[in-house]
Amino acid sequence: MRPRIVYVHGNGNKVRRELLKSQWDRALFGRDMGEGSAMAYWAPVRYDSPLPDFRADPLDGEPEWIEETPGLTAVESAEDFIEECLAEARQETPGPDGVPREGVAGPETAAALSGWLRDMTYLADTLAPAEEEDRLPEGGTDALPEVLPLPRPARKAVLRLLIKRTFKDVYGYFFGGVGAAMRTVVRETVADAGPGPLVVVGHSLGSIIAYEVLREQRRDVELFLTVGSPLGITEIKDCLEQRPAVPACVSAWCNASDLRDLVAMDHTLRGEYAPDHKVTDLLVSNDSGNHHGISEYLGHARVQEPVRRVFGPTAWGSRIA
Incomplete structure (x- = not known):
C-alpha cells in the first residue's frame, strides 16, 4: 500500500482546503500529491470564509498581510x-x-x-x-x-x-472552548487516510493539535513531523491533556525549527518527550519574514529527508529529485 501524508495547518485563517494542501505538497514534494495527501483543515472552526486564493500565508510574517488578517498582529522584529x-x-x-x-x-x-x-x-x-x-x-x-x-x-x-x-487561535484552542472541534477535524482526517504507512505533519498550533490527537490514536504513524512547534515550551506542556510523551502510535518523531523562530522558543523535544530514541531535533534555516513560514520549513532538505525515507525518492517532483 502506498504511503499517505496528513497535514495540520497552524494559526490564522488560510486559503481554501485543496489549494492549501497543494501549496504544502509543492513545498515538500515539488508537485501536487493528489489523493496521496490530505489537509486537516480546521480553519472553518474559527473563520467564516477562507482567504482569497494565492494570498500569502499570514504565518510567514509579512506585515502587509498580517495587518489585514483577523487573529494575527504584526511586529517589526x-x-x-x-x-x-x-x-x-x-x-x-x-x-x-x-x-x-x-x-x-x-x-x-x-x-x-x-x-x-x-x-x-x-x-x-x-x-x-x-x-x-x-x-x-x-x-x-x-x-x-x-x-x-x-x-x-x-x-x-x-x-x-x-x-x-x-496567536489568538492558540488562545482559543486552550482557553476559548474550540479545542475539541479542532481535534475532531484532525481525528477524522487521520481516520480517512486509510491503511498503509502514514506521515503526519504539524506546523505551529497544528503540531499541538496533531500531537494531542495522536496521543489517543491506535492507528500506526510511521513519522510525526513537527515544524515551528511550541511543544517544548514549559507553559504549553502544562496545558496538554496528558503528560508529555511520544504518542504510542508513532514510530519516529522529527522536530525541526529555526533558532530565530519565536514560536518554537524551546528547540529540543528529545529528553522532554520519552522515549528519547524516537525523537530527532533538527535546527534548520527558515528565511521567511518571521523565520516561521511553512513553505520554508517544508522546502528544507533536512526536513524532507525523513519523509523521503517513508515515501521513497520517486515521490518527489523534478525540482527536488
Whole structure:
C-alpha cells in the first residue's frame, strides 16, 4: 500500500482546503500529491470564509498581510515584540509600592534579553555551514543559549502575551472552548487516510493539535513531523491533556525549527518527550519574514529527508529529485 501524508495547518485563517494542501505538497514534494495527501483543515472552526486564493500565508510574517488578517498582529522584529511584551509586563506586575518589579521587567531583564537575541541570531547564522557538515554548531545542543532567560513571572508574561496578542487561535484552542472541534477535524482526517504507512505533519498550533490527537490514536504513524512547534515550551506542556510523551502510535518523531523562530522558543523535544530514541531535533534555516513560514520549513532538505525515507525518492517532483 502506498504511503499517505496528513497535514495540520497552524494559526490564522488560510486559503481554501485543496489549494492549501497543494501549496504544502509543492513545498515538500515539488508537485501536487493528489489523493496521496490530505489537509486537516480546521480553519472553518474559527473563520467564516477562507482567504482569497494565492494570498500569502499570514504565518510567514509579512506585515502587509498580517495587518489585514483577523487573529494575527504584526511586529517589526523579535526585539520589538519582546520590548512590547516587557512594557505590558511592567504594567501588569507592579510591586507593593506601585513600581514595576525589578526582577520581572527591569534593566537586568532587558539586558539579558538583548544578549539572548544576539546569541540566537549568531547561532542561527552558523546553521548553514553546520548543515553542510551534518552537525550542530560547536558544542552541540550545549551551545544553545537559555530560552528567554527571565524570572518565571516574566517568562510567563511574555508567553501569555505572545499567545493572546499574536496567536489568538492558540488562545482559543486552550482557553476559548474550540479545542475539541479542532481535534475532531484532525481525528477524522487521520481516520480517512486509510491503511498503509502514514506521515503526519504539524506546523505551529497544528503540531499541538496533531500531537494531542495522536496521543489517543491506535492507528500506526510511521513519522510525526513537527515544524515551528511550541511543544517544548514549559507553559504549553502544562496545558496538554496528558503528560508529555511520544504518542504510542508513532514510530519516529522529527522536530525541526529555526533558532530565530519565536514560536518554537524551546528547540529540543528529545529528553522532554520519552522515549528519547524516537525523537530527532533538527535546527534548520527558515528565511521567511518571521523565520516561521511553512513553505520554508517544508522546502528544507533536512526536513524532507525523513519523509523521503517513508515515501521513497520517486515521490518527489523534478525540482527536488
